[in-house]
Structure formats: structure tokens, C-alpha cells
Amino acid sequence: xxAIKICTLAVLLLSLGACKKSFLDxxxxxxxxxxxxxxxxxxxxxxxxxxxxxxxxxWSEGIALPVAAEVMSDNAFGGAGxxxxxxxxxxxxxxxxxxxxDQNLYERNWILYYKALYRCNMLxxxxxxxxxxxxATLRNSYESEARFLRAYLLFDMVRxxxxxxxxxxxxxENLPQSNPDEVYKVIAGDLKFAADNxxxxxxxxxxxGERGRVTKYAAEAxxxxxxxxxxxxxxxxxLVGLVSKNEALTYMEDVISNGGxxxxxxxxxxxxxxxxxxxxxxxxxxxVFAIKYTYTSDYNGNTDGNHWMVMVSMREQAIFPxxxxxxxxxxxxxLWNAYSxxxxxxxxxxxxxxxxKLPFTNQGKTREYTGYWGKKYSVMIGExxxxxxxxxxxxxxxxxxxxxxxxxxxxxxxxxxxxxxxANAQSYFDMVRQRAYKDAFTPLPVTPDxxxxxxxxxxxxxxxxxYDLLRxxxxxxAQQIAETTTVLxxxxxxxxxxxxxxVIATKGLQQIPYTQINLSNGTLVQNPGW
Numbered sequence: 001x002x003a004i005k006i007c008t009l010a011v012l013l014l015s016l017g018a019c020k021k022s023f024l025d026x027x028x029x030x031x032x033x034x035x036x037x038x039x040x041x042x043x044x045x046x047x048x049x050x051x052x053x054x055x056x057x058x059w060s061e062g063i064a065l066p067v068a069a070e071v072m073s074d075n076a077f078g079g080a081g082x083x084x085x086x087x088x089x090x091x092x093x094x095x096x097x098x099x100x101x102d103q104n105l106y107e108r109n110w111i112l113y114y115k116a117l118y119r120c121n122m123l124x125x126x127x128x129x130x131x132x133x134x135x136a137t138l139r140n141s142y143e144s145e146a147r148f149l150r151a152y153l154l155f156d157m158v159r160x161x162x163x164x165x166x167x168x169x170x171x172x173e174n175l176p177q178s179n180p181d182e183v184y185k186v187i188a189g190d191l192k193f194a195a196d197n198x199x200x201x202x203x204x205x206x207x208x209g210e211r212g213r214v215t216k217y218a219a220e221a222x223x224x225x226x227x228x229x230x231x232x233x234x235x236x237x238x239l240v241g242l243v244s245k246n247e248a249l250t251y252m253e254d255v256i257s258n259g260g261x262x263x264x265x266x267x268x269x270x271x272x273x274x275x276x277x278x279x280x281x282x283x284x285x286x287x288v289f290a291i292k293y294t295y296t297s298d299y300n301g302n303t304d305g306n307h308w309m310v311m312v313s314m315r316e317q318a319i320f321p322x323x324x325x326x327x328x329x330x331x332x333x334x335l336w337n338a339y340s341x342x343x344x345x346x347x348x349x350x351x352x353x354x355x356x357k358l359p360f361t362n363q364g365k366t367r368e369y370t371g372y373w374g375k376k377y378s379v380m381i382g383e384x385x386x387x388x389x390x391x392x393x394x395x396x397x398x399x400x401x402x403x404x405x406x407x408x409x410x411x412x413x414x415x416x417x418x419x420x421x422x423a424n425a426q427s428y429f430d431m432v433r434q435r436a437y438k439d440a441f442t443p444l445p446v447t448p449d450x451x452x453x454x455x456x457x458x459x460x461x462x463x464x465x466x467y468d469l470l471r472x473x474x475x476x477x478a479q480q481i482a483e484t485t486t487v488l489x490x491x492x493x494x495x496x497x498x499x500x501x502x503v504i505a506t507k508g509l510q511q512i513p514y515t516q517i518n519l520s521n522g523t524l525v526q527n528p529g530w
Contacts, residue, residue: 038126041135044142047123051149052213054116056291057303058153062108063091064308065156066377066405066463068510070329073466074481075456077368079330081315082490084367088328091510094502096530103514106160110513113157114167120150122170140197147190148214148222152407155226158183159467162509162527176523181240184230188242191226194219195251202260203285211283212404217259218289220251221408224416232471233508245420252417256428261285261410263435268348272403273378275348276321288408295389297399305389306377309401312461313379314351315366319358322351323379323387323397327365331372334483335460338453342440349460351375368496369488374461377403411435411458419451432458470508478503505529 037043059065070076071092078088087105090098123146132139150168157164158180166178168186198216206215227239227248238244255261262285264270269280283290297305313325331350339346351373353360363369379401380388389400411432418425429446432454444450455468469477482500486493506529517524 038123038130040131041138041142044123044126044130044139047119047126048142048145051116051119051123051146052292054112054119055149055152056293058109058112058116058156060297060303060305060307060399061112062106062110063087064311065109065160067308067311067329068160069463069466070312070374070461072481072508072510073469074332074483075335075460075465076329076331076374077370077487077496078328079315079366079368080311080326080328082365082367089368093498094506094508094529095499096511103511105513106510107513107515110161110516113153117150117153117167118170120146120153121168124150125170137199141199144194144198144216144219145214148194148219151187151190151194151226152222154183154187155222158187159229159470160510161512162507163512163525165524174520174523177525180234184226184240185242187226188223188239191219191223192242195223200258202258204260208283211287212290212292214289215259217255217261218408220255221288221413221416224248224252224413224420225408228416228419229467229471232473235473249417249420249422252413252420253422255288255410255413256417259288259410261288261413263411263414263431265435267345267435270406270409271348271376273321273351273375273380276380282404286410287404287406288410288413290404290406290408292404293402295392295394295400295402298394298396299399303399305396305399306401306403306405307399309377309379309403310398312374312377314360314373315362315369317360317362318381318385318387319360320383320385321380322358322373322375323381325379327367327369327373329374329461330366330368330370330487331374331461332483333370333372333485335456336372339457343436343457344438345436345457345460347375349375351378363488363491365490367487367489368494369491376461377405406462409459409462412455412464415451415455415458418446419448429454474504474508475500477508502529 038047068091071078071088078092080088085102086099087102090096090102124143127139127143162180163177164183165175166183166186167175194214195216198219200216223243227243230236230239264280264284264286268274269278270286272279293306294304296302310325312329314322315327316324318324336350336352353371379397382388382391387397389397389402394400414428414432418428422428426446429451430443433444434441452468456465459465469480478500481503482498484495484497487496488494506527509527511530512524512526517526
């Protein structure tokens, strides 16, 4: 679980501030049963920490959604090693023929999502048997947090696989897939409950050690994201009859007016690798919700680190401050070229080998090399050349990366509010762009096309772009994603093709693990195109 870092070299690089413990230091109890547990608020708290822990580990194995979502988009290619299998190319190109043996690419994710869901369902189902006394506020807060986490998990799952068995009770029953509307009813209901039942504690009023927990404003912000995706992808006027467009906007305006958030003045300071020694720090005023990680992961069952960062970092070569990784998610030149020269987000978001004059020499081991890598979640090394986790005595750099995944930023909320038709839409849109361009800022009208372009530039490589494309319609997304270009495979120029028809055939969804279909005795049905 999360522990704020020891004050050593990594703190100097990441500027994490005071060495304090946080809410997520408490390990969940896993040996008790529902018969002898779930009696006191303390039991509920421990179980709640277990729910957060469940979310923390869903991407510790298999394919991490923040990685897959960028690879599926027009921002990045599959990349990885030139002698590796072609599983990331299968994701990138929506083409099962690229790696026919990879029938269970998301197997571990499927299992870990349902394990995390089980924890949330168990706690929610036990609320009435816990002895709360007169503390209804505490009960509502704990239930709200658990329901937010359940909604978060379900939203990931339904976007990734489309048709999933919906479990809202702690059960291992072999259920058929639900209509997505039924899943979205649970998501919307959970988020509305959380938004309406949590204390209106502003960001600045949160105790430092409590940051990382769900807030009323995180629930409202996620509701906006769910509303926009559901109504776009499914071409509906509201969110399953539970949230209208005006209601979604009201939630966004509440985050903006009362949440106490703000934009970090310098975009680069949001990202450790873009602002060495000048990082704004975890849980800065722009963080609405983040998944917390720490450096204590090992191969003996402690799963606390950000396991997926190593996948998106430079292939098997470290150049200060960037660390050694496996070279997945090579950034498309289309993304680099989408930024103007005066946009400060360009160099803060993307590592450019040429522009930064980096002596990268490992093209021969890299597939789909473009000369660009993601910077926002790049692993890092110290000036001594050692991976940052080694500063804390952990040699397992592959699994011990500890940068939090900032799932929802305040800039995203501003842009969602503008898209939903706020009376302040132009002002919100300008705030995001003024931060990006500084003295070079020139106004643009706040139109749907301009908002979507701005979302790409602002939120690039954060796992947002693909679903922004998909909610514009599968056909339109497919045309945007499709391209034929030249990349370097093992140092040799190679044609790379992504075909729109494949995206359309799959409806933008990924394959359900075939092992799970077999275990279900045919109750589960594979998604089209896979």
C-alpha cells in the first residue's frame, strides 16, 4: 500500500516533500471471514483499505489499461522489443491474426478486476450488519468510497470488454454477460450515491495523509467522464435515465466552484521526468483522483508498485533522467506534430531523442521505433545511474516504480464542463490553453472540435485519448486511428499499417480471455472481431 517516500535521492528528484505515512499504509486483512468480521467501523475501515488495494493491483499483471488505451489510440504504437511476440501489435491493430496464440492477453486483468470487485461488493453488502452507532456520516462516507471504487472498476471493464457479467453481490456464480445498460445503471447509481453522500470537503481542507482517498468531487468528476463516454459511444441523450446533461454539468460546476482545485502553474511540474527537482508533488492541487503506488513491491506477494511504467519507457537503455524500460507504447510522430512549437506541453509530454540530443543507440532491439517515447510516466534514474527504487534498497526496478497514476486532473474537469455547455465554457477552455502557451497564448473559440483537439494535447499519454475518440463514434474513431507509416523494426525501415475495418469489426472492444469463456462452459460469448 502507499507510503510517502523516504527522504533520499528520489525525494530530491521528485520533490515529494515531507516523509509522512498516508491512509493506504494499513494492509488489508485477508484471513478473516464474513462471519467473524464486518462488525465494527474499524473492521469496515480495514475492508475499505482492501478495496483500494484491489484497485491498486488490477494492472500489476497482464495489460495495463493506461498503456492499452494509448496503444489503441492514434497517439502511440505497440512498440516493445524487436524479438518479442506481437501481442502489443495485436492490440494496436485490432487484429487477432497478428498474434493468434495470444488468446488470453487480458486473463490476469479479468481475474484481478473481479477480485477487486468482490472486495467492494462484500463491504457494501455488510454495511447493515456493522455497528455504526450514531455515526451515519462515517457509514455514508465508507459506503460512498466503496461504491466509487466499484463504479471505477466496472467502468474500466465495460469500456474494455463491452459485455461483462455484472456482479453486485460477493458471488462466484457463473453469470451470463449483462447488457451494458445494466452495468451503467450500477455505475451511475454508485457515483450519484457517492457524490450525494460524501462530505463536501474541499481539496485544501483534506489532511495531507488522507489524500488519495475518494472525495465527493472525485465522484462528480468521474460521473462527467462516464456521462460523456456513454452518451457518445451509445448515442444516447442521457446516462441510462439517471443523469441528464444538465445534471452532469452541475456536478462539474460543483467541482470547479467548491472543490478547492486549481491548475499547477507550469504544466511540466505535473510530471516527475519533465521537471527533475521541481516536481509539484503527488496530490498537488490539480489531482482529483489518483491510484496510489509505492516502492515496496517484491516477488513474494507484496504488490504495491506501479508495474506498468517500465513497459512504456525507453527500450533497454537509460539516459538521465530517463530510466530503462521495455519500449512499449512508442509515440506516434502524429502526436508530436500535433503540438505547436509554442505549446509547453509538447516537451513536457514526450521524450524526443533528436530534440533532446539523447544518445539513444538501442534501435536494433526496438520494434516500431519512432524516436519518441512518453515522458509523463517514464521511469527515472538518479545522476548515479541507478533506478530510483534502488535508493530505497529495492533492486526490483521492474515492479517497484512508485509514481501515482493521476486518473482525473482538474484540467480534464474544466474541459468536460466546457464540452457540456457551461456558461463559462470559454473561460474554462482558455484557462487550460493559457497555462500551456503562456505568453504565446492566442484565443480560440470554444467549439466541439477545438475542445476535442485540446483534450488530446492536454491529456496525451494519460489513458484518455482512445475513449475520447471512441465516444465520437466507432467509424469516426477508426478513421482517425487508421494509418500507414514507416517505423524502424530492429533498426530497419518497416511499413506499419492500422486498418479502420478492424477497429469497426471489433466495435473498439478488446477480446475476452478465451480461458474464461471455456471455464464458463459457453456462458460467456466472445466479442465480435476476436
